[in-house]
Amino acid sequence: MSNAVYELLTLDNVVFKEYLFWSAVLILKMLIMSPMTGFHRFRTQTFANPEDLLSKKLKVKFDDPHVERVRRAHRNDLENILPFFAIGFFYVLINPSVFLACNLFRLFAIARIVHTFVYAVVVIPQPARFLAFGAGLLPSLYMGLQVLLATF
């Protein structure tokens, strides 16, 4: 492998294209969390700012369980999907096995979609969320370790 890793940034590189595709999917999934929070805020009339109150009879409210559930799912995305954009990109640049890399990206993306579904759309009993979380965390940890070893 050449050290000129920028040569890997081509759409002919299946690994890079797969990374871009799943990253775009996850960006869109994440961005939908805000409107989803907004939906539950309106439905339950739970607003965190005085200027958001639709009627003078309402007061700010922070503890609606549906709103907070979506917010926890969203925060979990920030903690896991955002690092993936970085570590997935770095992993592309160390020129991994096509088969392994593509499946790691798929596993991560599907795990995160399932995580949102069982957490914030239809609550499914544990260990559903725990398994989805773990299936997202492990590929990230593995890619982080591989990049670490390749650049040590």
Place this chain on the structure above:
Amino acid sequence: MSNAVYELLTLDNVVFKEYLFWSAVLILKMLIMSPMTGFHRFRTQTFANPEDLLSKKLKVKFDDPHVERVRRAHRNDLENILPFFAIGFFYVLINPSVFLACNLFRLFAIARIVHTFVYAVVVIPQPARFLAFGAGLLPSLYMGLQVLLATF
């Protein structure tokens, strides 16, 4: 367009340079949120950790409205500006129209600066924040979709 998208990563590519410029602006805007939170914490003596208390008479406190307002604005930045760094970069790599791309970056960046201003600096009645939020979300969704279609 060549598939060797790394060739787009040059400062002669107006789209990439515009992306870098507005990203740097937004990084600096975001980083200022922490000192802004700190300012309100000191002003209102609202500290979340026992080791932060400046006097033995104080207790930890989590509900100051000014501190929480800046923290909500900051969290909204995490949810929107951080994904932009990824999706804006991917969008550069699919070689979009210069005119459209530059204006999407400008719209996003200005919308996010306005969002912070009307949320956490001078509170301006709705729909100011709602419009600023939407004007940031739509370019992100559009870019996400374009990257998805280009890599499908």
Place this chain on the structure above:
Amino acid sequence: MSNAVYELLTLDNVVFKEYLFWSAVLILKMLIMSPMTGFHRFRTQTFANPEDLLSKKLKVKFDDPHVERVRRAHRNDLENILPFFAIGFFYVLINPSVFLACNLFRLFAIARIVHTFVYAVVVIPQPARFLAFGAGLLPSLYMGLQVLLATF
């Protein structure tokens, strides 16, 4: 310097390699925060979702000081380490001095590791956390400014 900044994305570029290495370290550090939160949730039986409760006698709970401390440290990582992945990458692309860039990356990474340690592992009196936070913020601000000036 050529405008074709992609040529800097090679493992022969010490600055880029250093960026990749410390970024991988910080990704791994950040990802450990979730299991650390989980550890304290189990230890103190503090669960935020009804479906997580291990026994029918438990209720959801949001105010355990150990859990909340790790969560605050984790959120501080989101606010500071995630922007670093973007700004550090942009900074590599403006071809900075090798000596300065490598030391900025090291300073940032070590500051953030110390920040987690004194915040969430062994609580050390202030100004320990304040100094660690500042030693992470200053390199980020400096790199942001340099990228801004280089792309203005």
